[in-house]
Amino acid sequence: MQIFREKxxxxxxxxxxxxxxxxxxFVPTMGALHQGHLSLVRQAAEVCxxxxxxxxxxxxxxxxxxxxxxxxxxxDSDIALLEDxxxxxxxxxxxxxxxxxxxxxxMHFDFGGIEHxxxxxxxxxxxxxVGTVVKRLFEIxxxxxxxxxxxxxxQLQIIRKLNEKExxxxxxxxxxxxxxxxxxxxxSRNDRLSANLRKEAAFIYQILLKVKEKFGIENADEIKLxxxxxxxxxxxxxxxYFEIADSKTLRSENNNDQKSTFRAFIAAYxxxxxxxxxxxxxx
Numbered sequence: 001m002q003i004f005r006e007k008x009x010x011x012x013x014x015x016x017x018x019x020x021x022x023x024x025x026f027v028p029t030m031g032a033l034h035q036g037h038l039s040l041v042r043q044a045a046e047v048c049x050x051x052x053x054x055x056x057x058x059x060x061x062x063x064x065x066x067x068x069x070x071x072x073x074x075x076d077s078d079i080a081l082l083e084d085x086x087x088x089x090x091x092x093x094x095x096x097x098x099x100x101x102x103x104x105x106x107m108h109f110d111f112g113g114i115e116h117x118x119x120x121x122x123x124x125x126x127x128x129x130v131g132t133v134v135k136r137l138f139e140i141x142x143x144x145x146x147x148x149x150x151x152x153x154x155q156l157q158i159i160r161k162l163n164e165k166e167x168x169x170x171x172x173x174x175x176x177x178x179x180x181x182x183x184x185x186x187x188s189r190n191d192r193l194s195a196n197l198r199k200e201a202a203f204i205y206q207i208l209l210k211v212k213e214k215f216g217i218e219n220a221d222e223i224k225l226x227x228x229x230x231x232x233x234x235x236x237x238x239x240x241y242f243e244i245a246d247s248k249t250l251r252s253e254n255n256n257d258q259k260s261t262f263r264a265f266i267a268a269y270x271x272x273x274x275x276x277x278x279x280x281x282x283x
Contacts, residue, residue, distance in 0.1 A: 022049035026143035036186035061129025
């Protein structure tokens with residue numbers, strides 16, 4: 001694995017690879033890697049000749065400076081995990097000045113309204129920060145394909161919209177959610193859970209599976225009320241939101257129009273740890 005901290009050196013190596021008509025895959029991360037991230041790297045390596053992984057904790061997507069300060073920085077262990085894959089990888093680990101220059105601030109984007117749904121209601125400016133860093137990374141790496149997990153499905157749709165609006169020319173690929181044995185979606189935040197809370201948090205996926213069974217039999221309002229009641233009866237978890245939304249527009253829907261595709265989305269707290277998850281309902 002080659003490690004690059006300067007974008008010019010990374011770009012030189014990517015140019016060399018492209019001269020040999022190699023397909024470049026890209027997996028952007030903020031580090032604190034886990035098996036979910038590694039599954040993205042493996043999927044990229046299956047279909048691309050070379051894979052670039054970035055580790056960069058992006059300051060412009062944090063609306064809470066305390067969250068930025070507390071975000072785990074585990075570069076040495078991240079490198080060890082990537083090396084254990086025994087794949088031909090290029091790792092890009094820039095600092096903020098290398099990526100942004102002198103002015104570290106988010107651009108403002110119009111994502112057609114999807115930025116205001118769900119996560120956008122609770123994380124002010126978050127998706128402008130995501131769009132800014134992904135646009136910059138795409139411009140530096142110029143990958144053929146980029147791989148993102150469907151756990152952050154709204155972010156995935158934001159990036160697809162960014163790619164389209166900015167004419168970045170990247171094939172943005174969504175990859176299935178990687179789960180622990182209990183069904184809990186893998187996340188860097190899971191390590192902050194106590195053993196008991198980690199066990200209890202599997203309830204989130206259990207609810208989503210039951211929602212999938214109910215969809216098409218009960219309407220969205222009935223399902224939403226049922227979900228809220230289930231969480232009210234669960235002492236360890238606090239529901240922030242539950243939505244059934246069109247998978248393209250991310251707008252909440254009250255009818256189960258079978259001409260559209262829908263997903264169910266949950267955000268909930270296990271103690272002070274915020275967890276998100278989602279599931280496809282009719283596709």
